[in-house]
Amino acid sequence: HTDRERLWDSLMELARLGATPKGGVNRQALTDLDRQARDLFVEWCRAEGCSIRVDAIGNIFAQRPGQEPGLPVVMTGSHIDTQPTGGKFDGCYGVMAGLEVIRTLNQHNIQTKAPIEVVVWTNEEGCRFPPCMMGSGVFTGQLELEKMLAQTDPDGVSVGDALTNIGYSGKAQVSSDHIKAFFEVHIEQGPILEECGKTIGVVVGALGQKWFDLTLTGQEAHAGPTPMRLRRDALLGAAEITQAVNRIANEHQPHGRGTVGVMQVHPGSRNVIPGQVNMSIDLRHFDADTLTAMANSLVELVKDVSQRHGLCAELTPTADFIPEHFSDNCIDAVRHASNQLGYSHMEIVSGAGHDAIFIGRIAPAGMIFVPCEKGISHNEIENAAPADLHDGCNVLLHAMLEQAII
Amino acid sequence: HTDRERLWDSLMELARLGATPKGGVNRQALTDLDRQARDLFVEWCRAEGCSIRVDAIGNIFAQRPGQEPGLPVVMTGSHIDTQPTGGKFDGCYGVMAGLEVIRTLNQHNIQTKAPIEVVVWTNEEGCRFPPCMMGSGVFTGQLELEKMLAQTDPDGVSVGDALTNIGYSGKAQVSSDHIKAFFEVHIEQGPILEECGKTIGVVVGALGQKWFDLTLTGQEAHAGPTPMRLRRDALLGAAEITQAVNRIANEHQPHGRGTVGVMQVHPGSRNVIPGQVNMSIDLRHFDADTLTAMANSLVELVKDVSQRHGLCAELTPTADFIPEHFSDNCIDAVRHASNQLGYSHMEIVSGAGHDAIFIGRIAPAGMIFVPCEKGISHNEIENAAPADLHDGCNVLLHAMLEQAII
Numbered sequence: 001h002t003d004r005e006r007l008w009d010s011l012m013e014l015a016r017l018g019a020t021p022k023g024g025v026n027r028q029a030l031t032d033l034d035r036q037a038r039d040l041f042v043e044w045c046r047a048e049g050c051s052i053r054v055d056a057i058g059n060i061f062a063q064r065p066g067q068e069p070g071l072p073v074v075m076t077g078s079h080i081d082t083q084p085t086g087g088k089f090d091g092c093y094g095v096m097a098g099l100e101v102i103r104t105l106n107q108h109n110i111q112t113k114a115p116i117e118v119v120v121w122t123n124e125e126g127c128r129f130p131p132c133m134m135g136s137g138v139f140t141g142q143l144e145l146e147k148m149l150a151q152t153d154p155d156g157v158s159v160g161d162a163l164t165n166i167g168y169s170g171k172a173q174v175s176s177d178h179i180k181a182f183f184e185v186h187i188e189q190g191p192i193l194e195e196c197g198k199t200i201g202v203v204v205g206a207l208g209q210k211w212f213d214l215t216l217t218g219q220e221a222h223a224g225p226t227p228m229r230l231r232r233d234a235l236l237g238a239a240e241i242t243q244a245v246n247r248i249a250n251e252h253q254p255h256g257r258g259t260v261g262v263m264q265v266h267p268g269s270r271n272v273i274p275g276q277v278n279m280s281i282d283l284r285h286f287d288a289d290t291l292t293a294m295a296n297s298l299v300e301l302v303k304d305v306s307q308r309h310g311l312c313a314e315l316t317p318t319a320d321f322i323p324e325h326f327s328d329n330c331i332d333a334v335r336h337a338s339n340q341l342g343y344s345h346m347e348i349v350s351g352a353g354h355d356a357i358f359i360g361r362i363a364p365a366g367m368i369f370v371p372c373e374k375g376i377s378h379n380e381i382e383n384a385a386p387a388d389l390h391d392g393c394n395v396l397l398h399a400m401l402e403q404a405i406i
Numbered sequence: 407h408t409d410r411e412r413l414w415d416s417l418m419e420l421a422r423l424g425a426t427p428k429g430g431v432n433r434q435a436l437t438d439l440d441r442q443a444r445d446l447f448v449e450w451c452r453a454e455g456c457s458i459r460v461d462a463i464g465n466i467f468a469q470r471p472g473q474e475p476g477l478p479v480v481m482t483g484s485h486i487d488t489q490p491t492g493g494k495f496d497g498c499y500g501v502m503a504g505l506e507v508i509r510t511l512n513q514h515n516i517q518t519k520a521p522i523e524v525v526v527w528t529n530e531e532g533c534r535f536p537p538c539m540m541g542s543g544v545f546t547g548q549l550e551l552e553k554m555l556a557q558t559d560p561d562g563v564s565v566g567d568a569l570t571n572i573g574y575s576g577k578a579q580v581s582s583d584h585i586k587a588f589f590e591v592h593i594e595q596g597p598i599l600e601e602c603g604k605t606i607g608v609v610v611g612a613l614g615q616k617w618f619d620l621t622l623t624g625q626e627a628h629a630g631p632t633p634m635r636l637r638r639d640a641l642l643g644a645a646e647i648t649q650a651v652n653r654i655a656n657e658h659q660p661h662g663r664g665t666v667g668v669m670q671v672h673p674g675s676r677n678v679i680p681g682q683v684n685m686s687i688d689l690r691h692f693d694a695d696t697l698t699a700m701a702n703s704l705v706e707l708v709k710d711v712s713q714r715h716g717l718c719a720e721l722t723p724t725a726d727f728i729p730e731h732f733s734d735n736c737i738d739a740v741r742h743a744s745n746q747l748g749y750s751h752m753e754i755v756s757g758a759g760h761d762a763i764f765i766g767r768i769a770p771a772g773m774i775f776v777p778c779e780k781g782i783s784h785n786e787i788e789n790a791a792p793a794d795l796h797d798g799c800n801v802l803l804h805a806m807l808e809q810a811i812i
């Protein structure tokens with residue numbers, strides 16, 4: 001078993017870097033706070049005798065050697081960057097749990113055949129530099145290194161310069177060909193485990209995602225003198241699309257999701273008919289064909305609504321991730337570990353994107369979820385129970401050991 | 407007849423004060439630019455031999471004396487403050503047309519029995535200091551002087567201080583008891599005259615207005631892991647209300663209006679279910695009972711929608727103007743003048759609020775509309791044809807003369 005208090009204390013110490021008054025963490029990717037958190041992780045891993053490598057996108061690989069040279073590595077990891085109003089657990093838990101696995105192995109003097117590696121993936125959140133999951137995306141060849149190094153933040157600073165500034169522009173060529181298994185433990189970021197009263201989510205895969213930006217342009221006009229029949233109200237069209245996005249998702253349960261998260265209304269004056277609306281649409285499903293059908297419905301809908309309301313519509317895809325089905329081996333390892341440890345568990349599909357999903361494209365991967373309070377994350381009040389975090393960490397230890405010992 | 411070129415030149419000279427690169431005017435109430443515009447108006451009126459009075463809310467009264475002392479005054483006027491992205495005509499036309507009436511009377515040496523007065527009403531737009539129509543509201547006792555002097559702009563400057571700063575905090579006690587008739591000529595700010603091909607709108611009254619601010623609060627949550635059935639999406643409720651506001655208006659044609667102009671969505675992130683929406687609702691109708699019924703429908707609707715979506719709703723009335731029916735005398739004077747001059751005309755209801763509507767509560771009042779290009783106003787591209795502006799000014803002259811001579 002891992003050490004519950006040691007895990008919690010490390011999480012709390014890490015959470016001091018960028019701590020916000022409301023109890024959250026603001027430690028965005030490649031800032032000086034991110035450097036401090038990386039330095040702390042590296043220091044802790046070195047103290048456990050791990051070797052450290054940093055690659056060109058700043059991913060940090062901390063390796064505990066195995067007994068048999070040349071065996072493929074059993075990996076875990078997550079990210080330590082946060083949202084601007086992030087919490088203490090999203091990402092950090094997966095990295096600190098990996099460290100706790102190594103500390104436990106050292107403490108009990110357990111040798112593994114395969115090397116054990118804990119990875120910090122760069123810029124998972126993507127809030128300072130889009131897109132999200134940048135480090136794992138580059139590592140797995142899903143994203144292009146040169147393009148990613150050139151991405152800039154709102155101040156015009158590039159990823160490449162930011163990496164150099166914080167001293168994490170590495171030279172290591174870390175091969176992605178020799179991964180036996182990758183596990184990521186993460187808070188669920190949703191309400192399902194809590195609702196079902198289960199401690200462990202055996203993650204079988206992740207929803208595919210299709211994101212769009214939509215601009216609707218009508219005619220700005222005075223709300224008083226302009227008769228209803230002569231209006232081209234961009235917000236009225238946006239309202240219809242918002243409802244339809246939800247209807248499309250509801251028609252494809254249990255896995256369909258449809259969300260309008262951004263809606264900017266111009267000019268935004270009480271007595272002016274909105275002339276333009278910029279909005280985002282986020283569609284998700286576990287089945288690739290269904291997700292495509294949902295996106296096609298959206299395209300048709302936008303055409304129909306904009307025609308009926310006399311609007312110009314510009315629909316731009318901004319993200320497209322296919323659904324991920326994790327490797328049966330890894331899923332079984334997680335289920336087996338949970339059973340061995342006697343923890344209540346259930347199969348679950350990740351609604352959110354995670355680094356493990358990119359890793360799953362090139363190697364066997366799996367994930368372990370633990371409940372988070374009320375399903376709330378990306379929020380300063382994000383919270384999780386020390387006991388649940390400990391249980392998830394134990395499952396991680398057992399699943400990794402199963403893969404690394406045999 | 408009035409002088410078309412003189413009217414146009416005065417309008418263009420006034421439009422230089424606060425001119426924007428896109429051809430509009432940004433001359434918000436009680437700024438130094440407003441002072442310059444007021445000074446220019448006063449200078450022009452003095453040159454025509456008018457006496458000038460300024461009251462405690464900064465309204466400027468320029469009087470051309472009548473032949474018979476003690477007769478009630480025949481008034482005209484409008485405002486010279488603009489929206490931040492305003493045009494050259496909204497308000498300014500009504501003031502410059504009044505000045506042109508006086509210039510024409512002087513030029514042709516026409517004496518009137520009753521005095522003729524041109525008024526600049528303070529802060530009609532209300533964009534720097536709410537509410538709108540402040541000057542005419544105080545003058546007619548609809549708004550309280552002390553409260554209005556204490557209103558502040560976003561920098562914390564009060565109306566009282568701003569008036570003092572620009573030298574227009576006056577001492578004149580201008581009685582509102584002796585008004586024979588008040589006329590205001592204004593661009594339509596809507597598309598109806600243009601659509602119907604008429605030059606003059608004989609304004610029979612104005613829509614009543616009920617404005618509301620609505621805050622809907624749900625639960626902010628991650629768009630991926632949160633199932634549709636567990637959501638409390640504030641934007642989804644807001645979308646339904648937006649559509650219903652339009653439906654309520656459509657059910658009460660031809661005079662019903664319903665507009666959602668403001669919608670602010672929090673936190674406004676692509677993959678976060680909106681936890682809160684702040685929106686505005688603007689309902690208008692010409693019939694007071696119908697307007698009340700529309701507002702009642704809104705209240706019911708908000709209850710129903712928020713219950714169904716698990717939202718907290720806070721609906722706050724922010725403005726309430728009863729419909730105005732102008733005096734038959736004034737309406738007839740405008741129609742008669744249009745007929746005499748041979749101008750095409752039609753009855754029209756003002757969809758927007760105007761100073762004349764407040765004056766109509768205490769004295770006989772009427773309005774004259776002229777077309778504006780595509781019905782666009784509160785916009786830097788606001789435009790009107792010199793010929794139409796001239797025709798409207800001639801109608802004003804004739805209508806005022808009819809009232810002032812007899």
Ligand SMILES: NC(=O)NCCC(=O)O
Pocket residue numbers: 132189351352353354630677
């Ligand atoms: N885990 C996580 O919050 N990922 C962000 C991308 C998403 O919206 O799924």
Ligand SMILES: NC(=O)NCCC(=O)O
Pocket residue numbers: 224271531538595757758759760
């Ligand atoms: N004329 C005008 O734009 N008034 C503003 C108040 C309204 O929305 O009617």
